[in-house]
Each structure stands twice: as C-alpha cells, then as structure tokens.
Amino acid sequence: MNTPMNTSSNVMPESSVESQAIAPAHIPATRRMYWSIRRELWEYRSIYFAPLAAAAVFLFGFLIALPHHMHGVKTLEQAHEALDTPYELAAGLIMGTAFIVGIFYSLDALYGERRDRSILFWKSLPVSDLTTVLSKLTIPLIILPFLSFAIAVATQFVMLLVSSVPLLGSGLNIGALWARMSFFHMSLMLLYHIVTVHGLWYAPLYGWLLLVSAWAPRAPFIWAFLPPFVIWGLEKIVFQTSHFLAMLQYRLIGPEPSSTAAPHGTVMEIISALTLAQFLTTPGLWIGLIIAAAFLFAAVRLRRYRGPI
Amino acid sequence: MTVIEARGLRKAFGTTIALDGIDLRVEEGRILGVIGPNGAGKTTALNAIVGLTPYHGELRVLGRDPWTERDQLMRDVCFITDVAVLPRWIRVSQALDYVAGVHARFDRAKAEGFLAKTNIRSTNKVRELSKGMVAQLHLAVVMAIDAKLLVLDEPTLGLDILYRKQFYDSLLNDYFDGRRTIVVTTHQVEEMQNVLTDVMFINRGRIVLNCSMEEFQSRFLEVTVHPEQVAAARALKPIHERQVFGRGILLFDRVDRNQLAAFGDLRTPTIADLFVAVMDHQSSPSQAAAQGTYQGAAR
Numbered sequence: 001m002n003t004p005m006n007t008s009s010n011v012m013p014e015s016s017v018e019s020q021a022i023a024p025a026h027i028p029a030t031r032r033m034y035w036s037i038r039r040e041l042w043e044y045r046s047i048y049f050a051p052l053a054a055a056a057v058f059l060f061g062f063l064i065a066l067p068h069h070m071h072g073v074k075t076l077e078q079a080h081e082a083l084d085t086p087y088e089l090a091a092g093l094i095m096g097t098a099f100i101v102g103i104f105y106s107l108d109a110l111y112g113e114r115r116d117r118s119i120l121f122w123k124s125l126p127v128s129d130l131t132t133v134l135s136k137l138t139i140p141l142i143i144l145p146f147l148s149f150a151i152a153v154a155t156q157f158v159m160l161l162v163s164s165v166p167l168l169g170s171g172l173n174i175g176a177l178w179a180r181m182s183f184f185h186m187s188l189m190l191l192y193h194i195v196t197v198h199g200l201w202y203a204p205l206y207g208w209l210l211l212v213s214a215w216a217p218r219a220p221f222i223w224a225f226l227p228p229f230v231i232w233g234l235e236k237i238v239f240q241t242s243h244f245l246a247m248l249q250y251r252l253i254g255p256e257p258s259s260t261a262a263p264h265g266t267v268m269e270i271i272s273a274l275t276l277a278q279f280l281t282t283p284g285l286w287i288g289l290i291i292a293a294a295f296l297f298a299a300v301r302l303r304r305y306r307g308p309i
Numbered sequence: 310m311t312v313i314e315a316r317g318l319r320k321a322f323g324t325t326i327a328l329d330g331i332d333l334r335v336e337e338g339r340i341l342g343v344i345g346p347n348g349a350g351k352t353t354a355l356n357a358i359v360g361l362t363p364y365h366g367e368l369r370v371l372g373r374d375p376w377t378e379r380d381q382l383m384r385d386v387c388f389i390t391d392v393a394v395l396p397r398w399i400r401v402s403q404a405l406d407y408v409a410g411v412h413a414r415f416d417r418a419k420a421e422g423f424l425a426k427t428n429i430r431s432t433n434k435v436r437e438l439s440k441g442m443v444a445q446l447h448l449a450v451v452m453a454i455d456a457k458l459l460v461l462d463e464p465t466l467g468l469d470i471l472y473r474k475q476f477y478d479s480l481l482n483d484y485f486d487g488r489r490t491i492v493v494t495t496h497q498v499e500e501m502q503n504v505l506t507d508v509m510f511i512n513r514g515r516i517v518l519n520c521s522m523e524e525f526q527s528r529f530l531e532v533t534v535h536p537e538q539v540a541a542a543r544a545l546k547p548i549h550e551r552q553v554f555g556r557g558i559l560l561f562d563r564v565d566r567n568q569l570a571a572f573g574d575l576r577t578p579t580i581a582d583l584f585v586a587v588m589d590h591q592s593s594p595s596q597a598a599a600q601g602t603y604q605g606a607a608r
Binding site for chain 1: 356396397412
C-alpha cells in the first residue's frame with residue numbers, strides 16, 4: 001500500500017465529488033465530429049504532407065525551368081502561354097496527389113483501427129459508429145479537396161509572383177499580365193472543379209473504399225480492386241459486353257469529356273463547358289450519391305460488428 | 310440501483326456456445342471479479358455488457374440495451390479490454406485532448422494528476438512507451454472518466470507484478486468510491502482477492518458460482534485433516550480434496566465450523582483454491598451429477 005499512487009488519494013476523492021455535483025456538460029455532435037476529424041489528421045499526416053510535398057517539388061522544378069520558359073517572351077500573349085501549362089500542371093499534380101492519398105487513406109481508415117486493435121479504445125468512448133465513419137469520409141470528400149485547392153492556389157500564386165520577376169526587365173506590363181491570367185477567376189474554376197468532381201462525383205468511389213475498409217478481413221487493397229476486375233472479366237466472358245467497364249470509366253472520367261486529364265485545352269475550359277445546372281441535372285451524379293450513401297450505411301453497420309483482427 | 314441485469318444471456322459462435330444462459334445481477338458499488346478458464350465465455354460476457362457483440366436473451370446495463378444503445382451507454386460506461394489497445398501513433402497530449410473533446414465526464418486535470426506520478430510525459434507517443442506505461446496511461450485516462458460502470462477485461466495481462474500491484478492499488482484508492490461499479494476478469498486470481506466484493510466463476514458459458522466475498526468467507530472452509538479422521542471428514546461431503554505433503558486438505562461448503570474444527574486446522578480457502586476445486590468438480594461429470602452443488606449455488 002506504499003505505492004506512490006497513494007500520496008494523492010486524499011486529494012482525488014474530493015475532486016471526483018465536485019465533478020459529480022456538476023452535471024456533465026452536454027457535448028454537441030459537431031464537437032465530437034470536430035475531434036474525430038482532428039484525430040484523423042493526427043494519425044494520417046500524409047493528408048497534408050503529401051500535397052505540400054507535391055507543391056514543393058513542383059515549385060522547385062518550375063524555378064529551374066523558369067529561365068527556359070521565359071526565354072524569348074516578348075508579348076503578353078507569349079507570357080500567358082508560357083505560364084498556362086505549368087499552371088495546369090501544378091493544379092493537376094497537387095490534386096492528383098491528394099486523390100491518391102484519398103484512395104489509400106479510405107482503404108486504411110476502418111481497417112487500420114482493427115489491425116492495431118485501437119478500435120477497442122475508440123469504441124470505449126461515446127462516439128457513434130456513424131460519427132466515426134462520417135468523420136473518416138470527410139477526409140477524402142471535403143478535407144483533401146479543399147486542402148489541395150488551397151495548396152494549389154498558393155502554389156500558383158507563388159508561380160505568378162516568381163515568373164513576374166524576369167519579366168520586370170522586359171518592359172512588359174506586369175499588371176496587364178496578372179489581369180490577363182485572371183488569377184481569381186482561375187481559382188474559382190478550380191474550386192468548382194474540386195467541389196463537383198472530387199467532392200460529389202467521386203463520393204461513391206470513396207464510399208466503396210470505406211466499405212471495403214470496414215469489411216475486409218485482410219488486404220483491403222485487393223478486396224477493393226479485385227471484384228471490379230472479376231466483374232469486368234465475367235461480363236466479358238459471359239455476355240461479351242463491357243457495360244461495367246464503361247460504367248467505371250464514366251465514374252472515373254466524369255460527366256464531362258476527360259475532365260481531370262486534359263491533354264489539350266485547360267481544365268477551366270472543359271469545366272466551363274459544363275455549367276452547374278448541367279452538372280446538377282446529370283442523373284449519374286444523383287445515382288452516384290445514392291450508391292455512396294448505401295455504401296456508407298453498410299460501412300456504419302459493419303463497424304458495429306467489427307472487432308480487432 | 311441495479312447496474313447490470315442479465316436473464317438467459319446466450320451467445321454462440323457457429324457451433325461453439327460461448328454463453329449458455331447467464332443470469333446475472335450486479336448492484337451499484339460492487340467490484341465483481343469474473344473468473345474462469347480460457348474460453349469459458351468471460352470476454353464474450355463482458356463484450357456483450359459493453360455493447361461490442363450482439364447476443365440473445367435479456368441484458369440491461371444501467372437500464373439500457375448495450376447493443377442498440379451503445380453510444381448513449383458509453384457516456385456512463387468505460388471499459389478496458391485487453392492491454393495495449395491505445396493507438397501507437399497517438400501522443401499522450403493528443404489522447405487527453407481527444408477524450409476531453411468527446412467525453413463529457415472526462416476530468417483532464419485528474420488524468421494529468423495521475424500521469425504526473427508516472428514517467429510518462431505528455432509529448433511521448435504511445436509507441437515510445439513500454440507495455441506497462443501504456444497500461445498506466447490507459448488507466449489514467451479511464452480513471453479520470455467519471456463513469457458509473459467500469460469494465461476491465463484482463464487489464465493487467467502481461468504486466469509485471471509491480472505494475473499489477475500499482476494498477477489495483479490505484480483502482481481502489483484513487484478510483485473506487487463505493488458508488489461506482491467495477492467488473493473485472495483476470496487470471497491473477499490471488500492478487501484480486503482483497504480487491505473484490507463479489508466473485509463469479511464461469512465455465513463453458515455458465516455461471517458455476519456467484520457470491521459476495523462475505524458469503525464466500527462464511528460458506529467455504531478448508532480443513533487440513535488429521536490422517537485418522539479422513540473417513541469421518543469425507544462423510545460430510547467435501548466438495549474437493551487434495552493432498553499436500555501427504556496430508557489431505559478438504560474443502561467444504563456450508564458445513565458447520567465447529568463440526569469441522571474437530572478434524573484439524575481450519576482456514577478460509579483462497580479464491581484460487583476454490584476455483585481449482587470447482588473446476589475439478591466440473592470436469593468430472595459423474596461427481597457433478599451426484600452433487601450438483603454448484604449448479605444449485607449459482608444464482
């Protein structure tokens with residue numbers, strides 16, 4: 001009984017009596033959600049490190065290539081053209097990185113906690129399975145897109161600043177260039193792309209990955225990607241059609257012709273071709289959201305039954 | 310107030326029956342030790358109580374159905390199942406932040422007070438801590454939660470004796486206040502003897518003994534019988550007999566103390582002694598059928 005734990009035993013009971021007297025504060029659901037999301041950011045630091053690293057690598061490359069790009073630039077037209085492609089690339093690279101992080105995150109989100117047995121700790125706290133699954137969904141659906149958007153815009157801004165320097169001596173009107181690049185408008189289009197494609201259009205994709213993550217007894221990666229291959233193969237052999245593959249392509253590439261990977265034309269041009277009204281009336285969007293909701297519902301139910309593996 | 314009430318609690322995994330009709334009632338302010346061999350159904354019972362597993366039969370914990378109302382139940386119930394379930398990536402300060410963020414009954418200052426008495430620093434990550442320190446951290450977090458029911462499933466498994474001693478001491482001195490209820494399973498039966506107010510033996514999914522420690526002490530007696538009186542002692546139907554240094558030690562249930570004193574030295578058996586006796590009893594079916602004492606004694 002002479003353990004050091006004893007020393008405070010005459011203090012602690014008092015404090016526990018006090019905390020008893022005060023009725024425990026009600027914790028709103030939003031606060032539980034907030035802390036659950038913070039928890040994900042603590043655990044998966046690649047959520048912000050990976051897009052930041054992509055931005056840093058790109059900026060580094062851009063700086064090295066800058067003299068080459070700016071060589072012989074005499075007119076505003078040329079300056080615009082010289083900057084346009086790197087802009088697209090920067091946004092594409094950062095968002096692509098975030099997309100890949102989102103895939104790997106979603107696959108591990110409900111699997112990792114079972115593998116390291118920490119699910120027993122999380123389940124001992126008053127956070128529902130619904131809150132947990134939704135908090136994990138917000139990472140690829142909301143956090144990653146907006147984070148990559150912010151990083152992309154910041155990167156583009158730095159690029160614009162840096163590329164203005166060599167032009168200073170050339171006598172070109174920097175203000176006119178900035179106006180022509182229409183930085184604000186471009187950012188807005190990028191945001192539109194991120195919200196519609198990464199947030200809404202890809203929702204069933206993340207829903208599927210989270211479901212597999214909640215269910216898989218092991219190797220969630222294989223369970224996530226093998227079934228589509230099997231379905232595609234079976235359909236090909238049995239019906240000699242490839243509707244499933246077409247459906248997947250439609251989901252990945254999006255309602256507009258090749259929205260993410262645009263060899264010609266800019267992301268902005270393609271997206272502006274599809275107005276918000278058109279996007280919102282695409283049946284594929286709503287079908288996708290319904291499927292996403294079904295996947296998530298199943299993931300929430302599954303997590304109730306799941307223990308450590 | 311009744312904290313746990315179970316009637317006909319059943320659970321099967323495929324063809325294996327883990328819980329075979331458990332009736333249980335735990336009142337407020339008790340410290341119940343659940344003791345049984347491996348695979349007896351202890352963990353399944355505890356998992357059902359904290360809403361980790363679905364079950365058949367009736368079960369109420371603090372008046373709630375643990376399976377369908379787990380979220381609300383966890384506001385008043387806390388559990389540690391198994392050591393080392395804290396995620397390895399988390400920092401001590403983050404663990405406290407998170408629990409404080411989601412748990413209304415968590416007293417952060419109290420948890421920090423417990424941690425101040427250990428070698429754990431708030432900047433440590435769980436992966437940097439030894440197994441014993443992880444258990445200390447988990448206990449510090451759990452003890453700072455003002456829960457009505459605390460469920461501990463093998464909380465000290467794999468820890469050395471110093472940590473185990475400290476674990477039970479702090480549980481009793483700093484946590485238990487007579488209103489809280491604790492249910493604990495363990496294989497370290499001897500270390501728990503002085504901690505418990507109630508003891509329950511469980512085997513093959515059934516309760517084989519369930520009594521308070523006062524009842525335990527008044528009911529069970531062990532007699533080191535003089536060799537010439539063994540036959541007379543056996544006539545009083547001991548529930549178990551063992552040989553130590555050539556002398557028979559007989560264990561009796563509800564036999565008059567004065568009557569037994571004539572046969573030799575009396576002592577109250579340890580929980581471990583009784584456990585071995587009851588489990589032996591269970592494993593020899595003919596005897597069990599003949600006496601059936603423990604089925605009858607089970608509530």
